[in-house]
Amino acid sequence: MSRVESITKPLAMTGTTTPEARVATLEAQLKEAIVEIAELRARDALKTQFLANISHDLRTPLTAVITHGEILRDGILGDLSPRQMESVRGIINGGRQLLNQVGEILTYARGAANQLTIVPTRFGIREVLDQISTLNAPLVKKKRLTLVIDAEPDLPPVMADREKIAHVLANLLGNAIEFTPTGGRVWVRASRASLEKSEQIASVLVEVGDTGVGIAAEHHDLIFREFAQVDATPSRPHHGTGLGLTIARKLVELHGGRIWVESELGSGSRFYFMVPFEQTD
Amino acid sequence: MQGHVLVVEDSELVASALSVLLESAGHRVSIAGSVAEALALSPAEPRSLVLLDLTLPDGDGLALVDPLRALRWNNVVALTGHDDPDTRARCISGGCVDVLVKPVPARELVSKVATWLG
Ligand SMILES: Nc1ncnc2c1ncn2[C@@H]1O[C@H](COP(=O)(O)OP(=O)(O)O)[C@@H](O)[C@H]1O
Ligand SMILES: [Mg+2]
Numbered sequence: 001m002s003r004v005e006s007i008t009k010p011l012a013m014t015g016t017t018t019p020e021a022r023v024a025t026l027e028a029q030l031k032e033a034i035v036e037i038a039e040l041r042a043r044d045a046l047k048t049q050f051l052a053n054i055s056h057d058l059r060t061p062l063t064a065v066i067t068h069g070e071i072l073r074d075g076i077l078g079d080l081s082p083r084q085m086e087s088v089r090g091i092i093n094g095g096r097q098l099l100n101q102v103g104e105i106l107t108y109a110r111g112a113a114n115q116l117t118i119v120p121t122r123f124g125i126r127e128v129l130d131q132i133s134t135l136n137a138p139l140v141k142k143k144r145l146t147l148v149i150d151a152e153p154d155l156p157p158v159m160a161d162r163e164k165i166a167h168v169l170a171n172l173l174g175n176a177i178e179f180t181p182t183g184g185r186v187w188v189r190a191s192r193a194s195l196e197k198s199e200q201i202a203s204v205l206v207e208v209g210d211t212g213v214g215i216a217a218e219h220h221d222l223i224f225r226e227f228a229q230v231d232a233t234p235s236r237p238h239h240g241t242g243l244g245l246t247i248a249r250k251l252v253e254l255h256g257g258r259i260w261v262e263s264e265l266g267s268g269s270r271f272y273f274m275v276p277f278e279q280t281d
Numbered sequence: 282m283q284g285h286v287l288v289v290e291d292s293e294l295v296a297s298a299l300s301v302l303l304e305s306a307g308h309r310v311s312i313a314g315s316v317a318e319a320l321a322l323s324p325a326e327p328r329s330l331v332l333l334d335l336t337l338p339d340g341d342g343l344a345l346v347d348p349l350r351a352l353r354w355n356n357v358v359a360l361t362g363h364d365d366p367d368t369r370a371r372c373i374s375g376g377c378v379d380v381l382v383k384p385v386p387a388r389e390l391v392s393k394v395a396t397w398l399g
Contacts, residue, residue, distance in 0.1 A: 056363075059362045059383065060292045061292075063292075063294075063298070063362070063383045063384040064297075067295070067299065068298050068301070071298070071301055071302050071387055073387075074388055076302065076305045077305060117366075117367070119366045163366075
């Protein structure tokens with residue numbers, strides 16, 4: 001039995017006779033467990049820091065690759081033939097995609113190390129919805145999806161970190177598009193709601209829904225965990241970091257809000273998140 | 282408007298990509314790979330601009346803003362890999378005229394450099 005197992009499994013009582021001896025054994029095991037947990041925590045923190053450092057450092061060579069690609073694409077060194085152009089675009093797109101994935105890892109690692117801070121400004125949620133839908137328009141078109149954006153009229157502006165709310169929306173909408181087969185429907189709705197904690201807190205409720213593949217109930221918790229994907233086999237049709245929802249949850253919780261999913265296998269998904277209109281403290 | 286651009290950047294890969302880009306746009310480009318190299322420079326000519334990386338092997342890039350000013354390199358733009366609001370605020374209060382996050386799209390950088398060189 002490894003030391004980790006000895007912490008999590010029920011303690012064996014074999015060989016002990018007197019209650020005092022048993023207590024002594026338990027106390028010794030407890031002390032060992034406490035030391036072990038502290039060690040694991042320290043190692044976990046080291047790995048998180050490593051992840052943050054390495055993902056930051058990866059951006060440097062990527063910057064060089066993308067910049068050189070753009071120099072060629074933009075004809076700065078002369079015109080390219082159509083085939084050369086196609087190839088150079090491939091380099092840039094690959095580089096940009098890699099940069100995004102590295103950025104997600106960096107955000108995740110910062111979140112895990114509690115290095116993310118909320119910088120609230122006042123803005124209309126509608127603007128952010130429009131911005132995200134514009135960014136996703138090419139993909140929506142390519143998959144022949146219908147995307148509907150709908151915000152309740154007279155929705156008051158929110159006091160929140162605009163970039164982070166946009167990030168949450170981008171991850172949810174990105175998933176909705178990704179996991180919805182050609183010809184399906186995807187929607188984003190914003191409305192007023194109240195978050196129940198000790199008291200009712202006026203909040204904005206955002207729903208990102210799709211008519212896609214859906215998620216079985218037993219996976220509803222799993223998908224919010226780091227690196228988790230419902231189909232994580234190497235031959236899976238979809239490639240991602242498995243961090244999108246973990247990051248979304250972290251960013252929503254930093255705002256004092258919450259995020260959840262309603263879905264069944266085969267009948268689409270609806271992701272919801274709620275964020276208070278005002279950031280207290 | 283063409284001028285002299287000083288790229289303070291410790292990554293040779295990034296520095297050379299930037300110099301290909303900016304030289305093609307007609308600018309003269311100098312590269313400094315560290316705080317020490319930047320401090321050894323001669324005073325700036327009339328139309329000049331600094332693109333400043335923040336994490337340099339021998340110190341914080343922002344510590345260069347004032348000494349570079351003394352050499353009449355007045356136009357300093359931070360070019361950083363950190364895209365968080367704290368970094369942005371630190372650059373602006375440190376005297377940078379703008380903050381760009383790497384990688385800046387090639388065309389955008391060329392047009393911004395032309396604007397700053399005024
Ligand atoms: N809209 C959706 N429809 C179906 N499955 C989804 C949807 N959104 C997320 N999932 C499932 O949750 C997993 C985790 O999502 P996410 O954290 O964004 O990571 P990634 O997209 O990189 O796999 C996905 O791999 C997928 O199995
Ligand atoms: Mg995802």
